[in-house]
Amino acid sequence: MNTFLTILILxxxxxxxxxxxxxxxxxxxxxxxxxxxxxNDKDNRINGNLMLGFLVFIYVITIVCFIKYGDFPLMSNxxxxxxxxxxxxxxxxxALIFFVQTVTQFFLYYFAYKYKGQKGNKxxxxxxxxxxxxxxxxxxxxxxxxxxxxxxxxxxxIMNVDQDEDxxxxxxxxxxxxxxxxxxxxDNALGKSNVRLIDIDRANILGIDEHDPNAQDxxxxxxxxxxxxxxxxxxxxxxxxxxxxxxxxxxxxxxxxPGMITQFGFTPTVTxxxxxxxxxxxxxxxxxxxxxxxxxxxLIEKGEEALDSYEFDYLLLxxxxxxxxxxxxxxxxxxxxxxxFDNWINQQTKFKNSLIAQK
Amino acid sequence: MSEYIEFDPTEDHGHHHKETFITKYIFSQDHKxxxxxxxxxxxxxxxxxxxxxxxxxxxxIAWPExxxxxxxxxxxxxxxxGVMDADIYLALVTMHGTIMVFFVLTAGLSGTFSNLLIxxxxxxxxxxxxxxxxxxxxxxxxxxxxxxxxxxxEAGPAAAGWTIYPPLxxxxxxxxxxxxxxTLWLVxxxxxxxxxxxxxxxxxxxxxxxxTKGMTLTRMPLTIWAFFVTAIIGVISFPVLLSAALLLIxxxxxxxxxxxxDIFIQGEVLHYQGGSPVLFEHLFWFLGHPEVYIVxxxxxxxxxxxISTNSRKPIFGYKxxxxxxLAIAFLSTIVWGHHMFIxxxxxxxxxxxxxxxxxxxxxxxxxxxxxxxxxxxxxxQFNTAxxxxxxxxxxxxxxxxxxxxxxxxxLDINLHDTYFVVAHFHLVMGISALYGLFAGxxxxxxxxxNRMLNKKLGYLHFWVTAVCAYGVFFPMxxxxxAGLPRRYYTNSNFPLFDDLADTNQIxxxxxxxxxxxxxxxxxxxxxxxxxxKKAEQNPWKSNTLEWTASMKHIHGNWQGKLPEVFRxxxxxxxxxxxxxxxxxxxxxxxGEIEY
Numbered sequence: 001m002n003t004f005l006t007i008l009i010l011x012x013x014x015x016x017x018x019x020x021x022x023x024x025x026x027x028x029x030x031x032x033x034x035x036x037x038x039x040n041d042k043d044n045r046i047n048g049n050l051m052l053g054f055l056v057f058i059y060v061i062t063i064v065c066f067i068k069y070g071d072f073p074l075m076s077n078x079x080x081x082x083x084x085x086x087x088x089x090x091x092x093x094x095a096l097i098f099f100v101q102t103v104t105q106f107f108l109y110y111f112a113y114k115y116k117g118q119k120g121n122k123x124x125x126x127x128x129x130x131x132x133x134x135x136x137x138x139x140x141x142x143x144x145x146x147x148x149x150x151x152x153x154x155x156x157x158i159m160n161v162d163q164d165e166d167x168x169x170x171x172x173x174x175x176x177x178x179x180x181x182x183x184x185x186x187d188n189a190l191g192k193s194n195v196r197l198i199d200i201d202r203a204n205i206l207g208i209d210e211h212d213p214n215a216q217d218x219x220x221x222x223x224x225x226x227x228x229x230x231x232x233x234x235x236x237x238x239x240x241x242x243x244x245x246x247x248x249x250x251x252x253x254x255x256x257x258p259g260m261i262t263q264f265g266f267t268p269t270v271t272x273x274x275x276x277x278x279x280x281x282x283x284x285x286x287x288x289x290x291x292x293x294x295x296x297x298x299l300i301e302k303g304e305e306a307l308d309s310y311e312f313d314y315l316l317l318x319x320x321x322x323x324x325x326x327x328x329x330x331x332x333x334x335x336x337x338x339x340x341f342d343n344w345i346n347q348q349t350k351f352k353n354s355l356i357a358q359k
Numbered sequence: 360m361s362e363y364i365e366f367d368p369t370e371d372h373g374h375h376h377k378e379t380f381i382t383k384y385i386f387s388q389d390h391k392x393x394x395x396x397x398x399x400x401x402x403x404x405x406x407x408x409x410x411x412x413x414x415x416x417x418x419x420i421a422w423p424e425x426x427x428x429x430x431x432x433x434x435x436x437x438x439x440x441g442v443m444d445a446d447i448y449l450a451l452v453t454m455h456g457t458i459m460v461f462f463v464l465t466a467g468l469s470g471t472f473s474n475l476l477i478x479x480x481x482x483x484x485x486x487x488x489x490x491x492x493x494x495x496x497x498x499x500x501x502x503x504x505x506x507x508x509x510x511x512x513e514a515g516p517a518a519a520g521w522t523i524y525p526p527l528x529x530x531x532x533x534x535x536x537x538x539x540x541x542t543l544w545l546v547x548x549x550x551x552x553x554x555x556x557x558x559x560x561x562x563x564x565x566x567x568x569x570x571t572k573g574m575t576l577t578r579m580p581l582t583i584w585a586f587f588v589t590a591i592i593g594v595i596s597f598p599v600l601l602s603a604a605l606l607l608i609x610x611x612x613x614x615x616x617x618x619x620x621d622i623f624i625q626g627e628v629l630h631y632q633g634g635s636p637v638l639f640e641h642l643f644w645f646l647g648h649p650e651v652y653i654v655x656x657x658x659x660x661x662x663x664x665x666i667s668t669n670s671r672k673p674i675f676g677y678k679x680x681x682x683x684x685l686a687i688a689f690l691s692t693i694v695w696g697h698h699m700f701i702x703x704x705x706x707x708x709x710x711x712x713x714x715x716x717x718x719x720x721x722x723x724x725x726x727x728x729x730x731x732x733x734x735x736x737x738x739x740q741f742n743t744a745x746x747x748x749x750x751x752x753x754x755x756x757x758x759x760x761x762x763x764x765x766x767x768x769x770l771d772i773n774l775h776d777t778y779f780v781v782a783h784f785h786l787v788m789g790i791s792a793l794y795g796l797f798a799g800x801x802x803x804x805x806x807x808x809n810r811m812l813n814k815k816l817g818y819l820h821f822w823v824t825a826v827c828a829y830g831v832f833f834p835m836x837x838x839x840x841a842g843l844p845r846r847y848y849t850n851s852n853f854p855l856f857d858d859l860a861d862t863n864q865i866x867x868x869x870x871x872x873x874x875x876x877x878x879x880x881x882x883x884x885x886x887x888x889x890x891x892k893k894a895e896q897n898p899w900k901s902n903t904l905e906w907t908a909s910m911k912h913i914h915g916n917w918q919g920k921l922p923e924v925f926r927x928x929x930x931x932x933x934x935x936x937x938x939x940x941x942x943x944x945x946x947x948x949x950g951e952i953e954y
Contacts (some may be wrong), residue, residue, distance in 0.1 A: 127676075
């Protein structure tokens with residue numbers, strides 16, 4: 001149905017354009033007064049007014065976007081300790097560019113409207129003003145210095161992992177097209193690994209060194225569980241192509257690069273179940289489920305299966321083009337209390353027990 | 360030198376050999392004909408292809424599950440029963456990026472206007488080497504043909520993104536498109552770079568050596584400054600991409616390990632060891648970022664010229680404009696790392712690149728403010744080129760401002776590779792450069808084809824395009840802030856993003872209308888070449904030298920002696936003159952002060 005409508009719309013647009021051209025051609029015949037292709041006073045007047053109209057259009061589209069996305073779906077509810085720092089910096093930058101955008105676009109289009117050409121008018125010969133130019137070199141320079149400083153402080157704050165805090169070390173392992181998480185176990189040290197040690201027959205899928213004592217208590221999982229309030233240090237690996245571990249709710253992202261280990265650390269602050277209870281999230285989920293219900297109805301009419309209803313979960317997405325199923329490379333993240341986390345990890349099989357004995 | 364200036368094509372020096380169809384239209388060494396060749400191949404042909412691909416992608420994003428007869432018709436076996444294949448979506452992403460960035464906005468834009476305007480605006484008979492110029496175009500043509508052929512290979516065209524990061528682009532095991540399609544892509548780009556280098560060298564030499572008498576550096580139009588600096592950036596950065604492409608070819612075909620290490624794919628361990636994909640990223644972006652300015656600077660130059668001419672006012676702060684072009688060019692070569700904040704490189708480098716990146720905002724701001732001041736108290740003539748130039752300043756500001764966010768490493772963590780980035784660079788380099796391109800075509804069409812474009816169709820073209828450009832890319836920022844990654848074939852596997860689907864549909868509708876309205880331009884362009892109103896000499900009452908040359912295209916551009924230059928090109932509405940323009944070849948009055 002949608003396809004049909006699309007094609008119909010396209011068809012009408014083509015027809016409309018064709019007719020406009022046609023009508024224009026016809027009107028040409030009788031106009032003899034001014035057939036020059038150079039703008040005359042009438043053109044200047046019309047386009048000058050349209051300039052003002054376009055300024056209004058830009059403002060309207062800005063306002064509409066801000067109302068529709070006013071709460072910045074990902075900006076008011078960060079779930080990590082450093083997340084609020086990023087959000088603050090983002091808010092400040094947004095406010096700044098919103099201000100500059102509003103003012104400069106106003107001057108641009110207002111001047112275009114105000115000084116639209118007229119026969120007999122003469123422009124002002126005004127080629128230089130060093131004071132003005134100095135002013136608008138120095139003001140951006142000062143503002144940017146402040147922004148850069150703020151940004152750099154935030155950046156080094158985020159990227160320098162404090163080893164004294166004794167973070168839990170977890171490996172994120174990427175392959176086309178899924179994620180694995182490897183927990184370092186009680187010793188909090190990951191066993192050595194290399195893709196050359198991968199032995200599918202023995203179920204050593206991550207290429208972990210079987211003889212490394214640190215590796216014995218490692219745990220491999222397909223869901224990422226994190227205890228709330230504890231710093232986590234992710235060590236990232238990829239076995240085939242570049243991937244990017246993107247955890248938008250935690251304001252975290254780092255590429256996974258074959259041949260090297262990259263890292264990113266953060267502290268989750270809100271458990272999954274708490275996040276589900278926040279008013280913004282309740283609204284969002286209600287909205288999404290309404291949309292899904294509508295789609296489901298249409299699907300049922302066609303005799304297909306309805307969509308599942310949606311429940312919020314944190315996600316890890318792949319955010320670096322990695323091949324055919326890039327669009328579906330995800331892993332669920334569960335943030336839970338320490339107690340729940342301990343329960344979960346104790347149920348998992350340790351690496352030394354997960355290997356299949358050689359025949 | 361002096362001998363060259365006195366060369367007179369009307370007299371028979373023996374220079375005047377008979378032109379055949381082949382030497383005039385195909386293997387032409389005349390810069391004006393080569394400009395037209397670039398315009399037709401680079402802009403029209405590749406432009407249509409690139410825009411069409413973007414529309415297919417938009418249709419897929421907006422209505423991912425629905426079978427679509429358009430797909431079935433255009434993509435054939437790649438869209439069985441009208442459902443697009445995921446591999447082909449990535450191939451479209453890749454080819455759209457490659458075609459638009461390199462073929463349309465680098466070769467098309469620079470090739471057309473540098474070739475047309477450099478000799479004409481500095482008062483030269485032709486490029487320094489007409490022969491190299493011809494070779495440059497034909498290399499470009501060959502690379503175009505190879506790139507187009509690569510779309511049709513059995514396993515599909517290159518599909519690793521226009522940045523072709525290895526290992527994805529290096530391993531046919533990782534992706535069908537990394538086979539023959541990728542090989543052709545690399546070969547095409549290597550030839551393209553050779554063409555671009557020959558062109559750039561020619562532009563640089565021409566500007567340095569062939570300026571006519573009186574055309575000092577500080578009397579050059581800003582267009583020439585922009586083309587000149589663009590060529591310099593090209594010569595500095597394109598060879599680095601060539602080396603990256605060659606190393607990648609070696610990794611792919613000869614088993615070296617420059618970019619590859621420790622790879623296990625499809626059940627086997629590959630022999631590669633010791634290389635690093637991050638090295639490729641460095642090499643790629645050492646071109647990739649200056650490339651943005653290779654695309655943008657010519658548009659800035661064109662806009663400067665058009666805005667000044669049509670405001671009937673001198674460009675405000677001419678010297679500041681030159682300095683900011685130079686500053687942008689310099690900074691552009693030391694900011695590439697801002698594409699790699701989260702690539703795994705040392706975070707300290709991230710700090711350095713944040714610093715240099717945000718500095719670019721300063722010369723950019725100077726330029727934007729100078730444009731706005733140029734409009735102030737002008738007598739603005741809304742020719743179509745002027746509309747596009749004002750549109751250019753507008754999108755340059757809107758798109759540039761979000762660069763302050765993305766250039767900030769801390770903020771980039773969360774926005775990297777989301778639709779926020781897509782919106783940002785499409786506005787600031789895509790749409791802006793296209794506007795510059797259109798402004799150039801509308802402004803210099805009389806110079807190219809000796810006929811005028813229809814202005815009413817031009818107005819229609821601009822206003823619909825302008826509304827659609829904002830309609831497409833403004834909401835896209837917000838989708839990105841909601842965390843939607845780019846290059847996803849469909850978002851339906853993430854219920855989290857279901858509430859963004861309607862916005863995606865609105866964006867697609869704007870994109871379709873915006874794409875279709877380009878047909879009006881195409882019609883206007885093709886129709887006017889043959890049936891447009893004949894152009895008079897200097898229709899826009901401009902000061903620059905190209906309008907003093909014969910409107911009919913002749914070898915050598917000027918009948919008789921070359922014009923001599925006495926003043927800068929922006930003496931519009933100068934007090935003491937009746938007309939509101941004073942061409943550059945008009946001698947100074949006694950006691951008159953130059954700007």
